Structures are given as C-alpha cells and as structure tokens.
Amino acid sequence: MTYNPSVHKKIDSISFNLFSPKQIVGLAAAKMVTPELYDREGYPVDGGLMDIRLGVIDPGLRCKTCGGKLKECPGHFGYIELARPVIHVKFVRQVYDLLKSTCKYCSRIRVQEQQARKYLSLLTATAEEDGLEARRKRIKELIAKHTSKDKCPHCEKKQDKLKLEKPYNFYESEVRLSPIELRARLEKIPQEDLELFGFTAPGIRPEWMVLTNMMIPPVTMRPSITLESGERSEDDLTHKLGDIVRINQRLFENINAGAPEVIIEDLWDLLQYHIATFFDNDIPQLPPARHRGGQVLKTLTERIKSKEGRIRHNLAGKRTDFSARTVISPDPLIQLNEVGVPFRMAMNLTVPERMTEWNKDYLRKFVESGSKKYPGANYIIKPDGRRKTITDETKQEILEELNVDYIVERHLIDGDIALFNRQPSLHRMSMMCHRVKVLPGRTFRLNPAVCFPYNADFDGDEMNLHIPQTEEARAEARILMLVETQLISPRHGLSVVGCIHDAITGNYLLTKELILTHEEASDLLYTSGVNDLTALPQKEKMDGREVFSVLLPDDFNFIGKDKSGNEVRISNGQLKSGFLDKANLGQESGLMLRNFYEQYGPERTQEFLGRVSKLGIAVLTRRGFSIGLGDLDLMPETSEEIKSIIRKAEEEALRWIDSYYAGKLEALPGRTREETLEVRIIETLNKARNKSGDISMKQTRENSALIMARSGARGNPLNIAQMSAIVGQQALRGKRIERGFKGRTLPYFQKNDVSPSARGFIHNSFKSGLAPYEFFFGAMTGRDALMDTALRTPKSGYLYRRLSNAMQDLKVDYDGTVRDASGRIVQFAYGEDNLDVSKTKSGMIDVKMVVELAKEEREET
C-alpha cells in the first residue's frame, strides 16, 4: 500500500441493514466446524475459531484470504451453520410484535385491507414530517390497537393468544413455539404488510431475525494474548464462540444419530442460551455466562455500550500521538502565548518538515546533530513513505541520501505551534494554541495570567501538550486557537485573561501612591519589556500613573470605573485619574482590556497585558510586599467598634428570643413563630457580621491584607473580617445549626438554648483562635460544603454532556440562519440579531459611546 495524501476518499453515508443467511455465507471467508483452536504445534486449526482465513494476529503469519500480514489484514468474517435455528435475542421484541399482530394461519396483518392502506399513508406522512422516531411510536400504537381482535379479517379464523416469556420463549395456548415455527410464520408475512411494521427498506425479511447461519467476527477483533508463561489467553468472545461451536456440533451429531427429542431439545436450548449471551451477557432473566474463575464474560453488547464501550471510548474519542503530559509550574517572565517545554520532551516530540530546494541547509543541520543532541531530528521519511531512524550508525548514510521531498522529523524548537490543554475541558479556552519555548527543567511552564481560562493552579496540576503534524492543522491552530485570539470569551464577551494577584497589587500600588525617580521608572519599564523610554516624562520625580501611561498607546481613550467606584480616565494614552485595580485589569471584569482589544487587536493586547503584568510584579519586587500575622491586627478603635456592634447584635438576638418566649413575636406571613424567630436571629447576626467586615475594610491604617482586598488581588471584606474580627454565624442549609443532640447542638450547652453561641455563632476570629465548640461548628459547615460540591459535580457534568450532545451540530449557515445537521432551521437569526457575543461588549453594540464620540467631535470642530 502506498500512501498518496492528495487523494481522499470520503465516506458519504453509512446504511444499516440486516444480513440474510445467504449474505452471511457470501461474506464469510471460512466456515467454522470445530471448537478446537490450535493444533499440537500451536498453529491455528483450519475450520477452528482462530482460522487464519479470518485474519492474523500472530506476527509472521499471512492471512489466507487477503495475503496481508499483521496490521495489514483487517480481518474477515466467518460463519457457522446452526443445526437448528435460534432466535436473535436483540430482536425478540420485534418478533413478538410481528407475530402478535399477524394471523396465525394466513400471516396477514390483522387489519382490514382498506384500513391498512390508510395507516400506511399515515405512517409515511409521520416519517416524513417528524422522523423515524415518531413513526416508531405510531407503529406501537397501531400494534397495541389491533392485537385485541381475536379474528383475522382476511381468513376469518380464530386467533390464539401469543405469549412471550422473557427472555426468548414464545408460547401459544400453553404450547411452546420452537424457533423453527417462529421462522416459518415470519417467512409467510407478505412484504406489503411488513411496511406497516416499519420494515420499509427493500429486501429486509423478518425471518432473518431468527438465525440459521451465524456470523463469526474476525480474529482481529478478538485477539488472544500470550502470557509470560507462554500460555495463550483467549478473548472473551472467542470463549463464547467456542461454546457455541461445540454445542452446535453436539447438536448436529445428536440429530444425525437420531437421539431422543428430549436431548435434542436440551441441547437446542443450550445453544440458544450461548448465542443469546454471545450477543448480550446482561439479559435480566438469564444467568450471565462466566469464566471458570467466576468472572463475567464481556460479550458484544458490553463491548459497545456505556462510557468505556467502543462508541464513546474509541470512536467518539481517540488517542493521539505527538502528545505530552507533565506537571505545570508558573513562569511570569514568558509571554502569555508561550509554553515552556522541557528539553527532554522537545527531543521526543517532533515536527515533520518537508525538504525543498530552499530549506536544504536548514534541515540538514538537524539531521547532522542526530537524535541525541538538541536541536536534532529523530526520523526521516523517504519519498516512498518509508521511515528511517536517525542513529549514530545511520546518520552518515541518511545525510548522503537526504534530498528534496524527504521529510525530516525534527525536534521541537522555539516558536513551534503546540496545543495546550487542561482537563476537564469545559470550554474552548481549555485548549489553546501556544508557541513552544524550550526550557530546562521537567515541567511545563506557563504564564500565570492564562491560568484562569484553563482553571489551573500549581498545586500539582498536570497538563497536556499536542504538536499538530500538518501544515493545515498548524495554520488552523495559529489563526483560530492562539491564546490572544481567545482572550474574549464567547460566553459573555469579556476578557478571560487579565492580571492576577501580584500584578494587580503592583499596579494598584503604582498608580495609587508611588512616586518614582526617573532612574527607578526606567528600571521598572525596562524590566517589564519596554525598550523605548522616550514616552517617559523627563522629570526628576514622577508619579506611578505617568509610568503606567508609558505602556498605553498614544491614541487610547477610555473612561471607566475602578473597584471603589472612582472614575478611571485615560485620554490620549495618559492615565489621568483613578487607580488600576481588578475592575480594569482583572479577568471577567471591567472594560479596559475589552476596549483595548477592540481597538488594537489580539496581538497588541497580548503584548500589553504581558507588559502590565511584568510591570506590576516588578513594582512589587522593588517596593517589597509581604503579609504576616501583624497584618491582621485591627486598630484599637476599629476593634472596639466591631466588638460593640457584635455585642449589640447579640443583645438584639436575645431580645428576639425573649419576645418569642413572652409570646410577643409576630409570625411572618406563611411562617410559624419558631421559623420567624430563626429568620430574625439570622438576619440580625448576618447584618452584624457584614457590618464588621465593612468596618475592618475602612481602617485608616494600611496593611498588606487590606491592600490586597482593596485592589481585588485576593480576598474580600468577609475574609478580612473573619481573619481579624469575627468568624460569624455558621449556617447549614440556610439555617442556623440545630441538629445534634436532643434539644441542643452539643452537650456543652443547656437544653433548648437558642442563643447565638449555642446555635453556631462563632465570636472569635481566626486570629484569636476558635473555642472547641466553635471549631466543631466550623467543621460542620465545612463538611456540608464539601458534600455539596461532591454531589454537584456529576450532576452538572451530566447536564453539560446532554447539552453538548444535543446542540453540537448546530451551526450558522451561509444565509445567517442557525440550522441543525439535517438542515432544519432552529433560529432565523442567531440570537435574534446575528451578533457574535465574543465580538461585542457584553452582547451589545455600544451605540451610546459612538453617539458620545460624535458629539465630542462637534465640539472640537
């Protein structure tokens, strides 16, 4: 076989059908007659199940049918002639439906001629309009309607009731029908009546559902494994087929010898059982076939179905070569769209490059260094498709013959295209294209800013890397999947990449409070990758905003808000007011990055983001930033204020309790008084906690924890309050903690004590330390939260699978309509206005901004 990449065969459609006994024989390469597998020399027996006419699984042997060797021969089907017909378990239902509603004697459908014609046109209409599934339902209704009649409208004979005893025994007036009789009846059903049962395809006969010849799958789909001891271990299917052939032979012999009917019946039943379990070993009423050790055999149905089955495991998902996986670690100094690849990997992963007149010397160098020296090459592929390994021995020879049209599989080098992925791949940003940067070490390195779309952290996460092997694939990856092209999420039209942690803190501090000398400013900018310092004002001292403005393009205008609501104004590339914090630099928020992207495109945004990140980190390293226990200290006034708030809240809660006992508490509508009390107490306590969070945020003395929370880099007011002031009420399922012992949560408390502390209110802060009972309450809610996540993940995962399966083939057609695979229109205009979410700001065209800009223009002229 020679491979010609320019000729593609395209499969146009796949049709499904039943095989007739004749077709089975015609397709088969061999007839199976003996249950033996190998002769004494270990060579496959002719007519045995491992017959080499069915394909080969041993290296060295050749297939007798096609002459192919291992991996060349796809395998061929065989067949066995069954001594007695046997019903196919998977079609029992259909056989039953057919026989139930046809006449016992004349085999016509038990519907009057005229009606039948009416139904037929109805069925065709349903099939055309609503598809086959709807037709199937209609047929079911039809059958249910017409079986009750006990007289055949054609021959007017009385009918007996047919009963199906699962899994596959049919009875008529207490007499069992043998598959021979079943088959005979099915044979007699005329073709025109079959159409009423949905057998619309020409040439499909129902009697084929009762097997007379059985197909034997090729050896290649049930290979045997040779164990270390030299023993052969056969596949489950082979075992099952062995049983079938053995019983079949016995049945033949007994019939020929004229054995008593009882023995034949028994063998027949056994054959039926084996064939049934060959197709499906999980039939409810049958004991599953087992290995000698008691392990259940995996037969055809089990091979196909479920997540580990053929369809979902091997067909809808495939394994790839040219891929790598290892632990990830951060490197803020590489570009956003780069990935650091260890040398060892780079020397194993290759990129094929075709030699032409113009790159001869370039490619020769790789071959010259061989496979052990970086950057080298591992293989060459000759124009005839043969592959050669480059080793020290073969190198000289290869170098001599190397010429145009040879393909060199060279090591990965800086700038190569790679796809980078982290599971679970929940959205398209979970797999993006990065440029390779080969680095020492053994981990993948990535810029911490792209962690967000991958949802990655560095606590041991592993990620995968794939190297596209064709020019087409590389082009598509680079144009459609490169990190910077994915910056704006199609989910909401906001940036999914932004500065994180240190970079936000750094820029916040820079734009808020730092005054720098010219020297310091140049240092900062230079470290963050700015070489052109002409934009830096020539002043002795300058503030952080001026430094930051150097990164901005001169024509960039932006008006927005920062986290605390102050206006951020950038005009003509100068940051005039406002601090840069999470609201504008962070991911999934703010419009500064979104505007920048719109105005300057992916590449410059990526560059800009990289510089801003580096600037932030540089500022932080120069200034110094750390956090310690001391940063959680509250100022004495603040501490007092919070204490009094908590005290007041608790008093209020106790007042509620008192009023409840005094009978003065009025129930809320739709609530009992007890419930009302709970609601009131929770309200009061939560209010107090939130208030204390806000107060601790408003402290005048700065500290690292506050800076981080204010800039949005990490932490929120609640975190701060819990660490330094008060942990607050612990809630289980939206209520205070009330379970545990009779009338109390813990034996530590009095019975029927409903005061805040007895029901999970934690007075201490994490810094001051929790009392034992408080810790226990904390553990309770912690456990509840863990349970919640553990239960939620599979549920939402299944929802997602269903959604994506249902909607995967929807696309926007050339006429702007959204259609599914069969061309049915789902929407006339995508989202009613044809707008692409990722090309808009939050799904809208900013009309207002355009108008405002136009107004300003008027003022100028």
Added chain:
Amino acid sequence: MKPEEMERALPQSVVEELKRHGGSLSKEKFQKVLERIYEMYQSARINAGESVGLVSAESIGEPSTQMTLNTFHFAGVAEMNVTTGLPRIIEIFDATKEIKTPMMEIFLNSPHDTMENVIAFAAKIKETMLKEFVTEYAFNIFEQTLRVKLNAALLQEHGLSVKDIATLVKAKHKGFSIHSSEEEITFAHTGKPEEIKELYNLKGKLQDIKVKGLKGIKQVLPVKREDTYIVLASGTNLKEILEMKEVDSTRTTTNDIHEISKVLGIEAARQAVINEAYRVIEAQGLNIDIRHVMLVADVMCTVGSVKGITRYGVVSEKASVLARASFETPIKHLINAALEGEVDPLASVVENVMINQPVPLGTGLPGLVTKMK
C-alpha cells in the same frame, strides 16, 4: 449604501437605541453615526459556519459547576420554597412534566391592585378543601349516618355558609340523603346495610372536596414587588387565573413551562424557558449571555412542542443513527436502524469524528467545486 438600507440591515434593538441616543444629532452627524454603527454591526456579525450550538452548550455547561445545589432558597423576605440553582436548571432543560415547586406570579389590573383588594383576591383564589372547615366527624353505625361538624365562624370568614357547602356536597355525592343544620351536615346511608363501608369511604372523599378557589393553587401570598402588590401562589392554574377579570393577563405568569405551552402556545413556552433559565442564572450571580439560553430554548421548541434535552426529547429527533447511538442506549438505536434499513447521512459532528473525517462546522464546512474535464 443609502441610510435607509443601512437602517434596515440593522437589528431592531440597535435602531431603537440609536434613535434614543442620537435623536438630538444633526442630520450629517446622525448619518455619520449611522455609518459607524453599521460598520460596527457588520464587523460584529457572526461568521457562517460558527458552531454556535457547542459554544452555547459550553457557556452554560461550564459555569453550571459553580451553581449551588440548594433546593430551597427564600425568594424575597420569607416566602414559600422555590427550587433554584442547579436542580432548577436541570428541571427546565429536561422539560420535566411535574416540576418540584410550581409557582405563579399574579399581577392585577389597576382598580384591583390596592393592598386590600390584592389580599382579598388572594383569599379568593386559594384552593380550600372541605377538611379545613371540619371540626368533627361523627359516625353513627346504628342509624347509619355520618355527621360532619363544621366551623361556621371560619366559613363566615371565607364568605360561605353551611348551606353552600351542603349544596356543593349534594351535587358531588349522590346516594346519600343529606340534611344540613346550623353547624353540621348529616349524611344518611340509603343503600343496603352491608354496604356501610360506603359511609367510611365518603369521609375520605369529603375531605378533598374543593370548596372554594381554583384547582391547584395551594398557597397564596400577597407581596409588594417594587410599587405594586402582586400575589405569589404556589401551585399553578394558568388557564383559570388568566380568565379572571381582575388579572392582568399580560404580566401574570407561571413557572410551569408545559402549562404555558398548553395555554399560550409554543412561542410563549420558548420565552418562558428563556425567562426561567435566565432568572436562575442571574440569581446565581453567573454571567452568561442571553443568546446562549435563547438557543437552548429554540432547540427545545423547534418541533412545535417542548422537548427536554434528554434521550427521549431533543436527542431522539436527530437524523443520524450514530449521533443518537453515541449519546445513550446505543444498542437500541443500532437495532432499530438495522430493521428499518436506516441510512446515516453523516451530516453532523460525532459521526464524522468516528470515521475520521472533517466535521461540517467552521473550517470543515466549505468545500471546493472543480470542473472535471
């Protein structure tokens, strides 16, 4: 391009926005703005071949991991239980027939929307069973009678009398002689003495006789929503509520999508799916563009009835055997396909993945036509 043409090419919402903000502009300026907006719109248009379905599925599926599992949450101050979060989203997309917490929001017309009227209305529609008024059941085996004592005061509060109840019961249960007095109704058994059991059965039946209100409205709660008073009801009965003259039928809704589909039709059901799903998403603080929810709703409603995103619903409508088989119950689909001699046209995604061919989406969509000599 003429301005009118441009305007026509823009979506309605953008044109409205433009008229609102740009009304004060001079003609030339307006023209300029229009041109710019037209340009912006053209560049923001979705590309042909974009696999919008998968993008929507991702956009909803990815953040759904962050939703809470909490079944009941309190809507507003302290009202009835409402299913929210992930369970509700699953309920909506499954198109579950029996939803866990059916609810109605009933708005009233202007003379009826004062506080007192709303409260009175709420009491009127609440489904009230006979058992709520009964204080005692007394059997007399010897006389073969059942005496039902009623709480007359409570009845009065609801604007009913014992007589009303008696006539109501009479219409519903025949075969008993019924006498009513001030505070009680007496049922005398008229059949054979052996069938005294009937009398016991009667007690059970009596309990669940609807005395008043609308079927299905289990709980009512008048609340203030912004400036208007509305009635929140648990349990739904859209048809009868909409028929009432006090009700503002333009704003009143239920959260039962199948009911909306039945009463108001498929377009209303589609909008209901969007509203319900989007409400949950917003309540969870997630940011998902409404277009994605719209697409899911459209997929669920294209066939003319509301189909869930399940193997019995949307997925079973697919034309491809392999696509159906790759979802759930593969064997069933393969068997049926074989019997009917189905042909898989390989027009969608999974089938082509299975046989290693480019999928007909995005860059896999366009083909080249060449002239063969």
